[in-house]
Amino acid sequence: MTDLRDVLDSAAGDTASPTPDVVAADVRRGRRALVRQRYARTGAGLLLTGAAVAAGVLVIPQLGTEPAQTHVAVAVPGAGGAGGSAQPAAVALVPFDQGAHPKPISPGLVPEGWSVSGSEFALVIAPAGSTTSPDDFRGKLVVTVSPDQTAASGATSIDVAGTRGTVSVESGTQILIYTPDGGRQVVVQAPAALGWDDATLARFGAAVTVSADAQAGRG
Amino acid sequence: MDGSTGARDEEFRAFVVARRPALLRMATLLSAGDQHLAEDLVQTALTRLYVAWRRVERDQGPEAYARRILVNAVVDERRRAWRRSETSRADLPEVAAATGAVEDRDAVRTALAAIGPRMRAAVVLRHWLGYDVAECAALLGCSEGTVKSQTARGLDRLRELLSDELTPAPAPSVPRR
Numbered sequence: 345m346t347d348l349r350d351v352l353d354s355a356a357g358d359t360a361s362p363t364p365d366v367v368a369a370d371v372r373r374g375r376r377a378l379v380r381q382r383y384a385r386t387g388a389g390l391l392l393t394g395a396a397v398a399a400g401v402l403v404i405p406q407l408g409t410e411p412a413q414t415h416v417a418v419a420v421p422g423a424g425g426a427g428g429s430a431q432p433a434a435v436a437l438v439p440f441d442q443g444a445h446p447k448p449i450s451p452g453l454v455p456e457g458w459s460v461s462g463s464e465f466a467l468v469i470a471p472a473g474s475t476t477s478p479d480d481f482r483g484k485l486v487v488t489v490s491p492d493q494t495a496a497s498g499a500t501s502i503d504v505a506g507t508r509g510t511v512s513v514e515s516g517t518q519i520l521i522y523t524p525d526g527g528r529q530v531v532v533q534a535p536a537a538l539g540w541d542d543a544t545l546a547r548f549g550a551a552v553t554v555s556a557d558a559q560a561g562r563g
Numbered sequence: 564m565d566g567s568t569g570a571r572d573e574e575f576r577a578f579v580v581a582r583r584p585a586l587l588r589m590a591t592l593l594s595a596g597d598q599h600l601a602e603d604l605v606q607t608a609l610t611r612l613y614v615a616w617r618r619v620e621r622d623q624g625p626e627a628y629a630r631r632i633l634v635n636a637v638v639d640e641r642r643r644a645w646r647r648s649e650t651s652r653a654d655l656p657e658v659a660a661a662t663g664a665v666e667d668r669d670a671v672r673t674a675l676a677a678i679g680p681r682m683r684a685a686v687v688l689r690h691w692l693g694y695d696v697a698e699c700a701a702l703l704g705c706s707e708g709t710v711k712s713q714t715a716r717g718l719d720r721l722r723e724l725l726s727d728e729l730t731p732a733p734a735p736s737v738p739r740r
Binding site for chain 1: 572580585587606610612668671731
């Protein structure tokens with residue numbers, strides 16, 4: 345006579361405690377899924393807005409990297425501004441200092457006064473004072489690598505750093521899709537609050553750098 | 564990473580360290596000893612758990628949620644991408660009967676593979692994790708009568724396959740395994 349539970353317990357096998365690598369991989373998969381879920385909920389794209397602010401200090405919490413890190417980048421006022429192509433109320437673009445450790449998806453220009461965070465899945469740029477999670481893309485400028493994203497019908501063609509891209513507007517949000525030379529397709533989502541015209545959006549996109557570490561933001 | 568994400572990571576990481584082995588053992592039984600499938604199931608469950616962490620914490624608790632995902636993945640054929648690699652058998656294979664070695668892990672796993680995923684899940688939930696009939700029914704999405712018949716038939720088959728007088732143990736008190 346054999347106790348069934350003992351039989352099953354034996355069949356379940358012995359499992360050791362997970363190694364730090366296994367745990368980290370579980371966390372990484374979860375984060376990736378969470379970003380994808382948020383991304384799917386809010387639509388593809390990035391949001392650039394800008395209310396012109398003088399010299400600003402941007403607090404940059406890094407999303408999706410381990411361990412958590414925070415660093416500060418300074419947006420240089422004046423240089424690289426939106427120029428004449430932007431509408432009067434548009435937020436100005438300013439150069440962004442990546443520091444010694446650029447993110448997998450890094451901006452060359454940012455809306456003045458906006459906070460920058462990012463992970464290997466998405467670059468997220470939020471308006472000053474934003475208190476929502478970096479995983480929440482609503483009202484933010486977001487850049488992802490999205491090979492499966494297709495342009496909406498009625499999208500217009502635009503030049504992005506010498507390559508052809510498309511710009512469309514969905515629910516008031518600008519969607520820029522382009523593929524840098526030799527790179528993967530990039531999608532930028534910019535909220536209407538930025539007041540950007542297509543040319544400003546293209547300038548922002550042209551300054552984005554995507555490293556080999558960047559991963560597709562949509563599965 | 565903001566505060567909420569950091570807290571989620573910290574809590575989730577602690578859960579994984581503490582409970583991943585138990586989930587992997589459960590998945591091993593549900594997959595009838597297929598270690599690769601068990602690992603896939605656990606990874607899937609933990610990924611979904613991370614996404615739903617805040618809601619799950621408020622509701623049923625992380626372990627119950629993860630277990631539910633494991634069971635659903637096994638018994639819901641629409642989600643069973645691996646189903647082609649697993650075959651249900653009407654006839655019973657010759658396994659441990661030849662040696663009578665009930666304790667033999669491989670023999671037990673082979674016997675589990677022969678009883679089909681839903682029946683296997685019922686047996687595991689009822690006789691290894693110690694769920695009561697109502698809990699099993701809720702988790703499996705069936706009636707309590709179905710749970711009783713599935714576990715009874717599953718037990719009979721295991722007895723046949725293993726040529727042993729298997730005795731169900733009394734349900735343990737929670738936490739289980």
